[in-house]
Amino acid sequence: MxxxxxxxxxxxxxxxxxxxxxxxxxxxxxxxxxxxxxxxxxxxxxxxxxxxxxxxxxxxxxxxxxxxxxxxxxxxxxxxxxxxxxxxxxxxxxxxxxxxxxxxxxxxxxxxxxxxxxxxxxxxxxxxxxxxxxxxxxxxxxxxxxxxxxxxxxxxxxxxxxxxxxxxxxxxxxxxxxxxxxxxxxxxxxxxxxxxxxxxxxxxxxxxxxxxxxxxxxxxxxxxxxGVGNCHIYVAASADLEMARRIVINAKVQRPSVCNAAEKLLVHRDTVVTHLAPLLEDLHAHGIEVRGCPRTVAFDPKVKSAGEEDWGKEYLDKIIAIKVVDSTREAIDWINHYGTRHSEAIVTANYEEARRFTAAIDAAAVYVNASTRFTDGGEFGFGAEIGISTQKLHAxxxxxxxxxxxxxxxxxxxxxxxx
Amino acid sequence: MxxxxxxxxxxxxxxxxxxxxxxxxxxxxxxxxxxxxxxxxxxxxxxxxxxxxxxxxxxxxxxxxxxxxxxxxxxxxxxxxxxxxxxxxxxxxxxxxxxxxxxxxxxxxxxxxxxxxxxxxxxxxxxxxxxxxxxxxxxxxxxxxxxxxxxxxxxxxxxxxxxxxxxxxxxxxxxxxxxxxxxxxxxxxxxxxxxxxxxxxxxxxxxxxxxxxxxxxxxxxxxxxxGVGNCHIYVAASADLEMARRIVINAKVQRPSVCNAAEKLLVHRDTVVTHLAPLLEDLHAHGIEVRGCPRTVAFDPKVKSAGEEDWGKEYLDKIIAIKVVDSTREAIDWINHYGTRHSEAIVTANYEEARRFTAAIDAAAVYVNASTRFTDGGEFGFGAEIGISTQKLHAxxxxxxxxxxxxxxxxxxxxxxxx
Structure with missing residues (x-):
């Protein structure tokens, strides 16, 4: 047969x-x-x-x-x-x-x-x-x-x-x-x-x-x-708060079902009070289900505990998982470990950190201070696309x-x- | 285990x-x-x-x-x-x-x-x-x-x-x-x-x-x-005889064990007397075993009859198989059918035929009036190579x-x- x-x-x-x-x-x-x-x-x-x-x-x-x-x-x-x-x-x-x-x-x-x-x-x-x-x-x-x-x-x-x-x-x-x-x-x-x-x-x-x-x-x-995109936004210690809020909401909320939407948010531990708090408010206000690492959960009781299976997952839905990291090094290693090599972003005001992130992250597109949602044939000026390649060979x-x-x-x- | x-x-x-x-x-x-x-x-x-x-x-x-x-x-x-x-x-x-x-x-x-x-x-x-x-x-x-x-x-x-x-x-x-x-x-x-x-x-x-x-x-x-190279030299009706002899002997004899060496010779039927005869002499003189299609065998009794399995084979040895074709169209179709998409050559004096051959042949390198032996990282100026890709994706x-x-x-x- x-x-x-x-x-x-x-x-x-x-x-x-x-x-x-x-x-x-x-x-x-x-x-x-x-x-x-x-x-x-x-x-x-x-x-x-x-x-x-x-x-x-x-x-x-x-x-x-x-x-x-x-x-x-x-x-x-x-x-x-x-x-x-x-x-x-x-x-x-x-x-x-x-x-x-x-x-x-x-x-x-x-x-x-x-x-x-x-x-x-x-x-x-x-x-x-x-x-x-x-x-x-x-x-x-x-x-x-x-x-x-x-x-x-x-x-x-x-x-x-x-x-x-x-x-x-x-x-x-x-x-x-x-x-x-x-x-x-x-x-x-x-x-x-x-x-x-x-x-x-x-x-x-x-x-x-x-x-x-x-x-x-x-x-x-x-x-x-x-196509599989488990995309991260990393909010570094020096990130401009308003910029971080704008980018996180755009990347997560505008169209959650597409592969270049954000699925994970990493925040530097020094920004928990200044940045994470308003980001959580925004996410809750937009009806996003938030899961998190123990530190995120401890900070906000509305956040559900994320399991190991969450970190590698592409939700394609109104869900995000948040992880507090101790350093940019940890954020980079985390993304290179759990990411799907699609689109990854950092929000930072620090020149050296931006350079380090773009050099070290292994992905098709690495963003500084912009939404991951731009990874798209139309946005890149190709006119049309048949998909987003997440492999390294050929395209x-x-x-x-x-x-x-x-x-x-x-x-x-x-x-x-x-x- | x-x-x-x-x-x-x-x-x-x-x-x-x-x-x-x-x-x-x-x-x-x-x-x-x-x-x-x-x-x-x-x-x-x-x-x-x-x-x-x-x-x-x-x-x-x-x-x-x-x-x-x-x-x-x-x-x-x-x-x-x-x-x-x-x-x-x-x-x-x-x-x-x-x-x-x-x-x-x-x-x-x-x-x-x-x-x-x-x-x-x-x-x-x-x-x-x-x-x-x-x-x-x-x-x-x-x-x-x-x-x-x-x-x-x-x-x-x-x-x-x-x-x-x-x-x-x-x-x-x-x-x-x-x-x-x-x-x-x-x-x-x-x-x-x-x-x-x-x-x-x-x-x-x-x-x-x-x-x-x-x-x-x-x-x-x-x-x-x-690496697999079942490379052809096609001697067209208008080919310069001395050029054809030089290229065929170089491509077959200089180093028969490499992938860019010629394994097959196609000759236009109008060149059987003028070109094939001296080419056969050269090949015999260099100790090359010649196999051939019925028309080649009929022309030269020293040529062994080639079987269907010969036409797709990479000998990597002092062997060549010869086929007489009726037209350049037949030569192109033959090469696209039996070739391994490595290196293919035409010897011709005809401008339009050269264009048609290079456009229609599906191979990594297509030659007009030159030996297939040039397909090489060193010869191409890459300095060194890890091999010759015969696939289309990536390289x-x-x-x-x-x-x-x-x-x-x-x-x-x-x-x-x-x-």
Missing amino acids: ESSLYETLKVTAQRAQRSTMALAQVPSGIKNKALRAMARSLRTAHSEILESNTTDLEFGRQMGLSETLLDRLKLTPQRLEGMALSLEQIAALKDPVGEIVGGWRHPEGLEIVRVRVPLGLIGIIYEARPNVTADAIGLCLKSGNGVLLKGGKEAENSNQAISSVLKAAAYEQGIPEGCIEQLPGERAVVEALIRLNPYLALVIPRGGHSLIDFVVRNATVPVLET RGPVGLVELTTTKYVVSGSGQIRP | ESSLYETLKVTAQRAQRSTMALAQVPSGIKNKALRAMARSLRTAHSEILESNTTDLEFGRQMGLSETLLDRLKLTPQRLEGMALSLEQIAALKDPVGEIVGGWRHPEGLEIVRVRVPLGLIGIIYEARPNVTADAIGLCLKSGNGVLLKGGKEAENSNQAISSVLKAAAYEQGIPEGCIEQLPGERAVVEALIRLNPYLALVIPRGGHSLIDFVVRNATVPVLET RGPVGLVELTTTKYVVSGSGQIRP
Whole structure:
């Protein structure tokens, strides 16, 4: 059973990889025309897409999905318009393919030029939100990559409807047929997909910790890890109080469900009375559940005691855990131990401390006196992103079009041989 | 048994990772002093290292190792001097750590700077040659990375002797203790090493196809694939004959045992009489065993018939297989199908054909009118390399110091929050 699924997917992947080779040669003009046509088709086909979405929603209700999950699954005319606009924005971005990244002349006169090229065929595994279907197709197409999409079972009809519309529009504009494939939403597809060497250049799991962990542990194709963010704000002894309050509230409250939201607050012991007290007031006032280390709990009886499991956890919710530290050294070691290498911030007025923190913290983005919420493809000016990489290999931080490419060396000679 | 080995290695890796965090902060001055001290120590300790090597060689002879393998294993005063010089050369290279790769200002006034930083703890799995021990330690140290080395069982004593000498010299100069570890040469160590998440940033297998394949299939830590090169030379219809002869002989004959040597020759059907005939003469004259497609065999009875398994094979020997193709399109498709994405060359006088070949071939390095033998860290001006990456993620082509690093974003603000 699994083996026959693997064989079926292998055939799909082989075909998709062949089309992807052709896609790599398609110039930006055609890709941009296709992206704009895809946006138009999404608008034209909006009633049939919404109908498929209604089927998913009804089925989801029968299956007892939570209201949060149903809301993520739900498409509206506004959300569809957002997807169409996003495709148009991707069309307007600079094509990374063909960029000359560098080059030099070899002593024997060879010219060595490093050129940006697509990665190849990319597998994307994602969960509830059907808008990921359009975003992922758009970003992969623009960067010259083929894509095998595996969405959630609960969004099966919505995803199939969206990708059918987008594929038809793309192929009509000259995008090579077969380079976009929506795979069935079954869980078993994941296990097969992540072993499709050598057809898949890369697999990107977008979702919760358990999905990502499963993919990392079981994939034989290369993986781009995205998204888990157990982000810390460290309020140092010299921190400006108003700045600390503004940053902590923004990072925790503005959108608690995203990976760049703050999950932990570290405060220097000298700031317990001056800073921690008003910070606790703010957090309570915003309805945030506060957990804490023994010193925090001793200071404020409303704070629940945090367990060891809290310190490594990404809540993605209106919860924060607070730890009082004795020194910046302790804060740095704590973050490097419990952090997920996503985004970490210090609030300080001390120059040397700021330098020490940014040098020593091991994370994709390290902030001084700013909210962790800025780690985002849009905020970084990449225009769009497929996720935030928390790994060190290949891409670190927001993964935009450039991060979906690789390079090759083109070496031009006149008969040179190696002596 | 395996589980207790895993637990032991985990403790080693945890300790090494902690030292590696400290190593990341060590400035170039100290690293360079350490590298030069390590070179001196290799020279001072040369008799004890040669003694350990003699033990390995005697044991190897008893075990019936081939003369080729024994030669790879053998250290001589000259080879030790080569290792010492190589460490001094690494000391003279530019330190990639701390390089500002780019940066910009966010509309809200945040400064976003992308800084080059070490990867972390790297696992290196290699086979017979003990000089890899010194090279790998040198390259990792210079790029600020810790290293767990797993050499071949047959070189156990030599590797342990070399790394003991190098570790002592490095730690004496202020390199954090524990960031260099020589693991036992047992095969079982590989299985444990490649699953040391999250302590290992990366594992690099250096060796034959079966080692690399095993690591790719079983690793849960990220892998940098290196080295398998089934490289092609395509002689197009318009190729200059003398140039084609020079390049084919250089790429095949100069050093057949390396990954950038040519393994296959494709010739356009229109060149069979004009080019293939003299090329065959040259190859026979150089004692190369020639295998071929039916048309090549029909043309020259000295050519053995090549089987399907030949076309994907890396011989690393004085063997070549020749295929007559009907068009450049066929040559491109053939190479993209059977190649290992290492180095591929065309010999042509036709401008449009050269462009088409370099655009369509999917490989780390694509050559026009030059030998594939140039794909090399030294030739590319990287100074030293740890291998040639044939994968697309992270690094493609020669892996030098820069490819052993990643980047992080340092974001400096004055209290910015996300609106």
